[in-house]
Amino acid sequence: MDWEILQEGTDASGIERDAQASRTRPSLSLPTPHSRTHPSYITGSHAAAILSSHHLHRGAHAKAACPAVLSVSLVLGVDLISSRRELVMARCQGTVESLCQGLLDLDDDKFGAMCSAFGYLQEWPDLSAMCGANLGVPAVVAPLAGDGDDSSCSGSGGGGGGGGFRKRRPDTYLDAKGDGNDMSKRPRGKQQQLCGHGEMAEPGKGKQERPKASAKKKAEPASTAAAADQKTDYIHVRARRGQATDSHSLAERVRRERISERMRYLQELVPGCSKVTGKAGMLDEIINYVQSLQKQVEFLSMKIAASNPVVSFDIVEDLFGRQLKQACSPAALPAMALPAGQLEPPCLQNQMSPCPMQQVHAPAAAASTGFGLDMVVNNNLYPPAMASCPVSAATPESAAAGPSIEPCLNVNGTAAWDISSQNLFSGFDAQFQSVESDCLLDNLKMEM
Amino acid sequence: MSSRRSSRGNISEDEINELISKLQALLPSSRRRGSGQASTTKLLKETCSYIKSLHREVDDLSDRLSDLMSTMDHNSPGAEIIRSILRS
Numbered sequence: 001m002d003w004e005i006l007q008e009g010t011d012a013s014g015i016e017r018d019a020q021a022s023r024t025r026p027s028l029s030l031p032t033p034h035s036r037t038h039p040s041y042i043t044g045s046h047a048a049a050i051l052s053s054h055h056l057h058r059g060a061h062a063k064a065a066c067p068a069v070l071s072v073s074l075v076l077g078v079d080l081i082s083s084r085r086e087l088v089m090a091r092c093q094g095t096v097e098s099l100c101q102g103l104l105d106l107d108d109d110k111f112g113a114m115c116s117a118f119g120y121l122q123e124w125p126d127l128s129a130m131c132g133a134n135l136g137v138p139a140v141v142a143p144l145a146g147d148g149d150d151s152s153c154s155g156s157g158g159g160g161g162g163g164g165f166r167k168r169r170p171d172t173y174l175d176a177k178g179d180g181n182d183m184s185k186r187p188r189g190k191q192q193q194l195c196g197h198g199e200m201a202e203p204g205k206g207k208q209e210r211p212k213a214s215a216k217k218k219a220e221p222a223s224t225a226a227a228a229d230q231k232t233d234y235i236h237v238r239a240r241r242g243q244a245t246d247s248h249s250l251a252e253r254v255r256r257e258r259i260s261e262r263m264r265y266l267q268e269l270v271p272g273c274s275k276v277t278g279k280a281g282m283l284d285e286i287i288n289y290v291q292s293l294q295k296q297v298e299f300l301s302m303k304i305a306a307s308n309p310v311v312s313f314d315i316v317e318d319l320f321g322r323q324l325k326q327a328c329s330p331a332a333l334p335a336m337a338l339p340a341g342q343l344e345p346p347c348l349q350n351q352m353s354p355c356p357m358q359q360v361h362a363p364a365a366a367a368s369t370g371f372g373l374d375m376v377v378n379n380n381l382y383p384p385a386m387a388s389c390p391v392s393a394a395t396p397e398s399a400a401a402g403p404s405i406e407p408c409l410n411v412n413g414t415a416a417w418d419i420s421s422q423n424l425f426s427g428f429d430a431q432f433q434s435v436e437s438d439c440l441l442d443n444l445k446m447e448m
Numbered sequence: 449m450s451s452r453r454s455s456r457g458n459i460s461e462d463e464i465n466e467l468i469s470k471l472q473a474l475l476p477s478s479r480r481r482g483s484g485q486a487s488t489t490k491l492l493k494e495t496c497s498y499i500k501s502l503h504r505e506v507d508d509l510s511d512r513l514s515d516l517m518s519t520m521d522h523n524s525p526g527a528e529i530i531r532s533i534l535r536s
Contacts, residue, residue, distance in 0.1 A: 286471060286499075294502065300513060307513070
């Protein structure tokens, strides 16, 4: 390790930066962890000090960098014990958070006293730029920076000390961010390798700080896909603490989010759905609603077809197509046997047949494969109609409209109305009405 | 995740799947395409658009019917019958 080079390159500039910082920012309300730790290490080893300050400068990654700082100082055998530092170090034992918290918990007075004891400025030295100027630094820095990246990727960053840094030093934050991005652009594998190196560099010592970071690393299998995913839409797909970050988990999370978003949307669309809790209840409600809407549409188109068959033929055909699927069931087909018996082949061809019954049924037979259900309706309901109005549907008018009208007759069971709408007879309205309502009810029942 | 949900809500994944397939059967597009299991996301999206189209259809039909009713002669047999239909 080129600790010497580091020392040479950074010490003077560090001081210089300190002075600069104090010029540009004469009064910082809160002392920063960086300036707190900086004096602690620089007395023992300048290299450690540079490293530590550099890493603490990486505002966003400061939390994770802290244990790294500790471990570096320990590796280098920096054994600087003063009462203040003991305080800091004692507080820093344990987790990353407690470390940062320990640094932050010191109040201004204590910190000022500490700084004055070490003869350092109470300001941030802008060491990140300085370290960038140092040739030897990046290589040494990498393992520690890797730690920082890992922890920030798994979403623990931002709280506590990190947030504080950003507020105090926006420019430093930007620096750190750029730095972090650079780091995250590095291949994951290399980073891990470097991290491993960092771990090797502190055998036996600093054990308390490591478990957290390594646990985070374990939780992150670090497949390149996952890394790419995180980079591309990490705003939406941000793993929270304790959440898995491999590609499958991320994809699954995205999927679930999308589904719940749609469910929310449907909840708005379906009335009464917001009261229901649970996915199953909501789906049930949605199904019911769709069914009721379908029925409503059919009912309305029926009514329109009844009142104006020629105009609304297209709608009826829609409806027809919809019914076709349901009517195609095997259960409905045997029923065709009955009406089929009444249908003579000539009638099938002859729309001008004088028998209204046949006229009604002929198209149904022509399309018989699909209309079993309708034929049942016809079979059950037309005989009374026939009894009441035996003749005369075969006016030229109805015959001319035959091809277009009759499908809707079959669908709706409103043949009687179509006939009567052409003013053929006015005396049978009562019967027609009863037939019609029966037909409608039947149709609806069959839809169920 | 699923085990937690099932223990809490007493609703198994199977039931949800059943409901989803039921919903799929109601949709015209999925019915046309066959029984291929589409993704839940797509299905829900389709459901949204289908419900919207049904809304539109119902509105359209209601308008038409009301137009027809207004243009129709009040004491014609046709109006009589439509009224009876509406009553039923």
